[in-house]
Amino acid sequence: MEAHSNTVMPFWFLCFLxxxxxxxxxxxxxxxxxxxxxxxxxxxxxCKTHNIITVNGQYPGPTLEVKNGDxxxxxxxxxxxxxxxxxxxxxxxxxxxxxDGPEMVTQCPIRPGRSYTYRFTIExxxxxxxxxxxxxxxxxxxxxxxxxxxxxxxxxxxxKPKREIPIILGEWWDANPIDVVRQATRTGAAPNTSxxxxxxxxPGDLYKCSGKxxxxxxxxxxxxxxxxxINAALNTELFFTIAGHKMTVVGADASYTKPFTTSVLMLxxxxxxxxxxxxxxxxxxxxxxxxxxxxxxxxxxxxxTTTAILDYDCGFSAGKSxxxxxxxKFPKLPAYNDTxxxxxxxxxxxxPRKVDIPGPVDENLFFTVGLGLFKCPRGKRCGGPNxxxxxxxxxxxxxxxxxxxxxLQAHHLGVPGVFTTDFPAQPxxxxxxxxxxxxxxxxxxxxxxxxxxLKYGSxxxxxxxxxxxxxxxxHPIHIHGHDFYILAEGFGNFNAAKDAARFxxxxxxxxxxxxxxxxxxxxxxxxxxxxxxxxxxxxxxVHITWGLAMAFLVENGVGMLQSLEPPPADLPxx
Ligand SMILES: *[C@@H]1O[C@H](CO)[C@@H](O)[C@H](O)[C@H]1NC(C)=O
Ligand SMILES: *[C@@H]1O[C@H](CO)[C@@H](O)[C@H](O)[C@H]1NC(C)=O
Ligand SMILES: *[C@@H]1O[C@H](CO)[C@@H](O)[C@H](O)[C@H]1NC(C)=O
Ligand SMILES: *[C@@H]1O[C@H](CO)[C@@H](O)[C@H](O)[C@H]1NC(C)=O
Ligand SMILES: *[C@@H]1O[C@H](CO)[C@@H](O)[C@H](O)[C@H]1NC(C)=O
Ligand SMILES: *[C@@H]1O[C@H](CO)[C@@H](O)[C@H](O)[C@H]1NC(C)=O
Ligand SMILES: *[C@@H]1O[C@H](CO)[C@@H](O)[C@H](O)[C@H]1NC(C)=O
Ligand SMILES: *[C@@H]1O[C@H](CO)[C@@H](O)[C@H](O)[C@H]1NC(C)=O
Ligand SMILES: [Cu+2]
Numbered sequence: 001m002e003a004h005s006n007t008v009m010p011f012w013f014l015c016f017l018x019x020x021x022x023x024x025x026x027x028x029x030x031x032x033x034x035x036x037x038x039x040x041x042x043x044x045x046x047c048k049t050h051n052i053i054t055v056n057g058q059y060p061g062p063t064l065e066v067k068n069g070d071x072x073x074x075x076x077x078x079x080x081x082x083x084x085x086x087x088x089x090x091x092x093x094x095x096x097x098x099x100d101g102p103e104m105v106t107q108c109p110i111r112p113g114r115s116y117t118y119r120f121t122i123e124x125x126x127x128x129x130x131x132x133x134x135x136x137x138x139x140x141x142x143x144x145x146x147x148x149x150x151x152x153x154x155x156x157x158x159x160k161p162k163r164e165i166p167i168i169l170g171e172w173w174d175a176n177p178i179d180v181v182r183q184a185t186r187t188g189a190a191p192n193t194s195x196x197x198x199x200x201x202x203p204g205d206l207y208k209c210s211g212k213x214x215x216x217x218x219x220x221x222x223x224x225x226x227x228x229x230i231n232a233a234l235n236t237e238l239f240f241t242i243a244g245h246k247m248t249v250v251g252a253d254a255s256y257t258k259p260f261t262t263s264v265l266m267l268x269x270x271x272x273x274x275x276x277x278x279x280x281x282x283x284x285x286x287x288x289x290x291x292x293x294x295x296x297x298x299x300x301x302x303x304x305t306t307t308a309i310l311d312y313d314c315g316f317s318a319g320k321s322x323x324x325x326x327x328x329k330f331p332k333l334p335a336y337n338d339t340x341x342x343x344x345x346x347x348x349x350x351x352p353r354k355v356d357i358p359g360p361v362d363e364n365l366f367f368t369v370g371l372g373l374f375k376c377p378r379g380k381r382c383g384g385p386n387x388x389x390x391x392x393x394x395x396x397x398x399x400x401x402x403x404x405x406x407x408l409q410a411h412h413l414g415v416p417g418v419f420t421t422d423f424p425a426q427p428x429x430x431x432x433x434x435x436x437x438x439x440x441x442x443x444x445x446x447x448x449x450x451x452x453x454l455k456y457g458s459x460x461x462x463x464x465x466x467x468x469x470x471x472x473x474x475h476p477i478h479i480h481g482h483d484f485y486i487l488a489e490g491f492g493n494f495n496a497a498k499d500a501a502r503f504x505x506x507x508x509x510x511x512x513x514x515x516x517x518x519x520x521x522x523x524x525x526x527x528x529x530x531x532x533x534x535x536x537x538x539x540x541x542v543h544i545t546w547g548l549a550m551a552f553l554v555e556n557g558v559g560m561l562q563s564l565e566p567p568p569a570d571l572p573x574x
């Protein structure tokens with residue numbers, strides 16, 4: 001009897017233990033450790049080899065896959081010859097602003113030969129985000145996907161897709177991008193436009209010397225796949241489409257959306273879109289393609305087209321039956337200036353169900369966003385229009401990064417003289433923002449490091465108003481550390497009396513980057529529930545270089561859980 005029960009008990013117990021572990025492993029939060037070595041890596045594109053800066057020798061960089069609730073610990077080692085920082089785009093970073101990454105805003109750069117460990121937890125986010133360098137123009141090649149799965153893989157609010165495929169749209173210069181921005185900064189002229197766009201690092205069949213490397217995505221007839229599309233391009237908003245296939249949008253910027261079907265997407269740099277695509281076409285090969293949505297008139301842009309191939313039934317393309325390679329079908333792309341299509345896409349996005357809109361509003365803010373021109377400093381020659389140098393601003397303040405302390409550090413340590421807290425809540429001068437003839441006396445902004453202070457928990461409504469100074473353009477405005485609801489968007493000047501009636505207070509989409517329509521406006525609302533310093537900027541790097549940025553300083557609330565954590569011991573200092 002004794003022997004019998006001895007053999008039965010452990011077996012029974014083992015089963016119990018096993019099922020316990022299986023269950024708990026599905027819900028238990030994990031800690032993911034990674035090493036990111038930033039280094040020069042030879043990469044050949046468009047017939048030429050360049051020593052580009054990569055993470056771990058990969059272009060695009062490694063994909064991070066985590067679950068909601070997990071913690072990431074990423075040791076970034078800088079073996080490149082440039083200063084670098086890494087930003088985890090769209091991650092809320094609750095109380096961990098020290099890990100957000102924008103250079104001189106939340107940290108000093110990681111110098112060559114040094115390292116810094118970013119540590120943060122994913123809290124209540126699911127979907128597609130990405131990471132990228134946030135120092136000079138390094139993000140051109142230093143970027144990768146950051147995919148957040150639900151805690152349990154079965155809990156997507158849509159049928160579980162067969163495959164999940166990251167599609168990273170990039171921008172390539174046949175030059176060192178750092179040289180390109182340095183030249184522009186030196187001369188004051190507009191930087192050179194890029195030479196190619198890429199899909200998962202490859203320009204595709206329409207560029208010289210590129211056909212062999214074209215990205216091929218194997219799929220099988222009948223299955224439904226999830227494409228996680230990221231616009232990692234530096235300076236270009238992109239249309240994206242697939243020959244013969246409709247896309248059902250189910251998420252954007254790691255927030256789920258009410259499913260809607262479209263044949264074309266528009267993503268500004270920084271934005272992501274998750275789409276379901278059913279492989280319901282005859283077995284063959286189909287191009288997916290991306291090219292510019294160039295909303296500014298008379299401004300040069302890269303007018304090339306990147307492609308990748310959706311390949312039904314792996315091996316078909318190799319000509320199994322000896323009939324040779326099938327020429328993929330090519331999709332129809334919108335015209336470069338097709339603002340109607342861009343608008344139809346952005347206004348088609350909705351939250352999946354009725355949302356509890358934060359209110360009442362504590363802070364009613366109105367910020368202009370746009371370009372400007374600076375007079376050339378005495379004794380210099382400038383390469384901008386008529387001998388000026390390009391600038392850009394929010395509420396006429398052209399943002400300048402501090403030199404000796406990050407803003408967050410200066411705030412934390414109480415160092416004076418690094419920034420001021422007088423960023424204006426309203427434009428200092430009211431004018432017809434979108435007129436064709438904005439007076440020249442208004443074109444030159446003021447260079448300064450100003451932040452806007454927000455009380456912990458305050459509800460912020462912000463009107464972002466594009467201007468027609470120099471050139472109107474669709475600006476993808478990104479806020480660090482916060483998601484926001486987009487209540488409305490429109491063209492011309494925002495009119496509070498008239499346009500408040502257009503606010504969607506039922507199911508507005510939630511995003512971290514909003515495309516402010518060309519010569520138009522967008523209204524967003526968010527809760528400042530994350531203490532720290534949070535950069536808000538245009539995600540066209542050429543515009544942030546010119547100063548199209550500001551920062552919110554969110555004060556601590558009550559107690560530890562509403563306060564910024566202490567800085568990590570290895571935080572880089574200047
Ligand atoms: C920018 O383009 C001009 C004209 O093509 C060229 O002379 C210059 O070298 C380019 N700059 C960089 C940094 O590649
Ligand atoms: C792209 O621009 C170049 C010159 O800027 C022009 O010659 C060419 O026709 C354009 N290509 C397309 C596809 O629009
Ligand atoms: C777009 O560009 C085309 C050709 O350059 C032009 O004919 C058309 O008027 C433009 N459309 C808009 C909406 O600007
Ligand atoms: C440059 O100067 C010319 C001649 O005065 C003027 O017509 C043009 O509008 C100016 N361009 C800009 C961008 O200021
Ligand atoms: C940074 O520190 C240096 C050396 O102390 C000083 O000369 C400089 O003025 C400081 N820069 C700023 C923007 O405060
Ligand atoms: C701009 O044009 C409008 C309409 O033509 C005119 O009423 C206004 O005075 C002009 N404004 C400036 C600053 O020239
Ligand atoms: C920006 O500020 C400068 C300096 O005060 C002023 O000349 C200019 O008119 C202002 N422009 C706007 C749009 O407020
Ligand atoms: C790199 O960062 C250090 C420390 O902040 C700074 O002193 C140096 O000027 C930076 N180098 C470049 C090239 O920006
Ligand atoms: Cu960003």
